[in-house]
């Protein structure tokens with residue numbers, strides 16, 4: 309077992325070629341959520357270190373932007389291979405600081421590598437345009453160029469792959485980056501520095517700072533050398549960053565909160581719906597922005613669906629993510645656990661019926677029992693608030709229009725899911741749902757090939773797919789005149 313012998317456990321920030329501490333020498337501790345043990349510490353950097361990282365990234369951009377797409381794609385394929393060669397230790401590091409079961413961490417690290425490979429392929433397909441000119445002596449074209457230095461801020465729930473989605477298109481287009489991982493899970497972020505160095509990516513292309521989010525975020529959003537900010541995290545923080553980025557009119561991509569509905573119609577295959585529901589709810593202990601927050605089951609199928617969902621939820625083995633057989637780890641911290649407890653207490657008070665779970669797990673710490681709550685009602689707090697934990701409330705609905713209206717009754721619009729065996733209904737419901745990602749008879753739908761991004765307060769812009777690269781490019785129209793007739 310690893311801990312401090314893992315060479316990816318870096319306790320310094322990467323600025324240019326140098327692994328450095330905060331100027332003040334200050335650090336903050338990182339803990340294992342499965343047992344509360346301190347894993348180590350990382351630099352508590354602030355605005356000054358961030359500014360330095362931005363300046364290095366800006367200087368480095370002047371050369372990096374001139375490299376060919378084929379050259380960058382070659383380096384990215386190496387980066388993919390370095391990730392895959394170290395997949396096991398990277399996954400162990402991820403589980404240690406984040407808590408998710410090792411199998412999920414292996415999946416996430418594999419996904420990080422897949423994003424890098426996808427963008428290595430996309431790098432060579434950044435096409436421009438030519439247009440028929442309205443003038444006989446002039447030619448017109450549109451060329452694409454990298455936006456410049458990009459800043460990335462990422463959350464703790466996918467500490468490796470959320471960076472892959474941002475570093476991938478940055479490298480592909482010839483941008484340079486300053487990234488800030490989340491305080492709870494900085495090691496999987498800092499590991500990207502070592503991975504980039506081992507793949508031969510030039511110093512200064514990827515810079516990583518850890519520390520106090522507010523001053524770092526202010527510098528990243530306020531510094532005019534940064535031309536784009538890409539953020540994954542809460543809607544609350546996203547709004548702060550959007551306001552701050554307005555001062556220098558940066559490009560922005562925001563992957564924010566969700567409140568995913570999961571609708572089960574009477575004509576659904578109930579077993580398929582339960583399998584999909586388990587994936588869409590309990591993966592990563594319910595701590596993903598595409599996790600189901602609200603289940604809606606139609607009147608006739610309701611009892612069967614909740615009964616089977618509760619049976620399956622009760623079977624989940626909860627434990628330390630590094631132990632064999634664990635399928636649900638702890639939640640990230642005491643604050644998150646407290647919020648889950650509040651939401652469950654609120655539901656119970658308002659008539660919710662707990663079919664399984666409903667309390668802290670006997671393992672102690674931040675473990676929580678997989679929970680299913682029947683008789684959920686719109687007045688319960690989780691109808692509007694993100695649970696971010698292993699709690700599945702199930703609401704009852706009458707008809708299709710009712711289901712669509714309830715599902716859309718939220719400020720969010722990231723992912724949604726529904727189960728039906730009626731083709732006409734599948735099209736109508738897909739059309740009616742105001743969400744950026746729709747799973748029809750599927751509970752897990754994200755893939756590197758597909759664009760990921762929300763509607764409404766769930767965000768702006770797309771990550772992944774061929775669409776994801778556009779966010780890192782400026783389009784330049786060029787008119788060449790004086791060509792004669």
Ligand code: ADP
Pocket residue numbers: 461462463464488489490491521522524525526540541542543544545546548549
């Ligand atoms: P969560 O509730 O998932 O922790 P946050 O939005 O608070 O969501 O955190 C996501 C990321 O945003 C983390 O890296 C965190 O450090 C960062 N962050 C939080 N507040 C700010 C801020 N004011 N400015 C910049 N980054 C921030």
